[in-house]
Amino acid sequence: MEDMKIYLQSAITSLELTTKNFYQNHISEGYKQLEDTVVKLDNVICAASAYKQQGLETGINEIQLMEKLQEALKALENKDALLLSDILEYEIKGLLEQNLEMII
């Protein structure tokens, strides 16, 4: 599970940088950083899937995470950087931090 921990920490750090840019109104930097965050989140989901296939439980509720990502996607499509930031910060980051605590 050590690699799961790393994926989660990495995703949280990247997400924090993304939201920091958006909250400080550095929108284009935020979108650039978002690309990295998406990759990191994808790593988390793929790793969780892989563990599940091996019969190991990571505590990650993929359905819940996907729902939040759908909301984030909608905000992105509407070019609402602030709402996107809020969802990343208060919904998705919260889930990731909970999962990280469970693993630690």
Next chain:
Amino acid sequence: MNYYEMNMECIKNNRRSFYSLLLEKNAQELTDINRLENIRCENAKNGEQILIIQYHSVEYRLNSIYRPSDEARRWAEQYSLQNLNNVIAMFGLGNGMFARTLTERMGTSDSLIIYEPCYAIFDYVLHQYDITDIIGNKQVFLAVEGINDDAFHIVLSSVISINNMKSLVQCNYPNYDKIFQESALRFYKELKDSYTSVKINVNTVIYFGEKHIDNTLNNLKFIKNSNTLPGIRENIPKGIPAVVVAAGPSVRDSIDLLKKMKGRAVIFAVDRILDYLLDSGVIPDFIVTIDAKKDIKYFSYKDNITIPLICYYDSNYDILEHHKGKKILCTHNLFAEEIYRRTGKASADLIPSGSVAIVAYSACVKLGFQRIILVGQDLAYIDGQSHAGSFNEEGNKQRDIFVEGIDGNQIKSRADWKEFVLRYQDLVRSNKDIEVIDAKQKGARIIGTTVMSLDEAYEKYCDQTFEPDTLLRDNDAIFSQNDIAIIKDYLASNLVTLKKIREKATVAVKECNKLLKYENMTNKPDAFHKSLQKLSKINKSVNSYTINSLLDSYITAKTADSLSEILLLTDNEHENNVSTFTKSKLIYKAVAEAADYTRTRLEDAINYID
């Protein structure tokens, strides 16, 4: 009391003139500026109220729907505000959340200048939110478009100085610049113009440096027979307009009318146009000169000029010496102003400017004219010419720009002329009861003036006559023999003061050396704090002397870089201290030099007063 009543009471108690303007202005007209289709509040997930507007059919949420205060706090974190005396210019007040986080991070010497482009939002927020903490904050200036946006430019120029030019912070309420784009452009332009204005003033002070002291002290010899603008105000005939003749190319076409205006308008000529007017048969009633370094050729080749001369104490001594008539002396520093205070005379202060024509305009305002006609104030190239007469200046790609002309088209001008246009506009706005006629057919537009031909202005306003000789009598002098004795005593006391300043500045240099030594010690001794206290006392003492205002330009000229950086700080306290003490040492050395320089010249000047 509801929020609106609380906020309005706070505005009434803390911002009187803004309060009066709020009540005066037509609310319907104000809501037409950046007109909203809708504005409402909703609750965020944490219960705080968020603002939502609809503008140009697009809905904008102006706060986070989760935690608005947290959003604002995180936004403010990007502004370190670690320097001293920061000036923060913010576009957009909104519901005040973002401005509030800035005020919580500001130091006691910082200023926050907020520009709200939408009155409808401001009015709604007054009704829905408690913003008394922002309204009542003395470090905050609030401008709302359509109410007091005129004052925005003036306040910006007054808070920015050489000490904090490098600490100017510009920020936007998130997305405001995208929502109110035109207003944002105006805001950025104002910011740029204000900064440029201050930079020009600083560069002017640096350029003139020692000359200010030389001229002021040499010109003391003219005090005895001088007068002041308040001193001659009662001689000015009522109902007669003033004509300010500047040196623009259009003066050429105005000569015949100017001749007819003699005795029907009081004619003020700037120095540069004097010979051209005299050679053309126009005799002005007053000449105006301001420049500390202006060559005599830009005044007059004639050696018998007796037309009264309006000038400053630090205007070029060579010109005042060359001029043979009455001097109307004006002040713009405390040292010279003290002369009038001690002798019980009305203040001789006159708002300075880089433009002699603008100073002439200000002189007309001070003399009580209700109508001022500007001639030759082209502030643009006319048919490729910069000035009337033989002193035409070549265009320069680096300083030539385009400005709005009186016909609405762009016209080629210069960066300094554009600065003068802005300055004129400020002054015209501040003197709304004075009618200003801009008598030209071409040239830069000066908002607030009425453009008409000089012919029309003559027909309309020059129907009364007066005797030019009554404006100033030969024996009119503001100071009696007794006053001269008081002035000499004052000047002599300044010799003692200058000695004291020199001694204190020398002690200050020694203290800075000690502080630099202590700063490199692992444990700072008690003497470190004693040295700091000593410096603070010295600063207070030196700043309290009126003659310090005379030394200013010398000190600024010698230490401009240090002065502009002394309030800039980093995260490293040790580095900050070393930088501050090193720069302070340079400044104190310059203070000592300035005191020495001034003392020797003042000794000579006292002897020449009689």
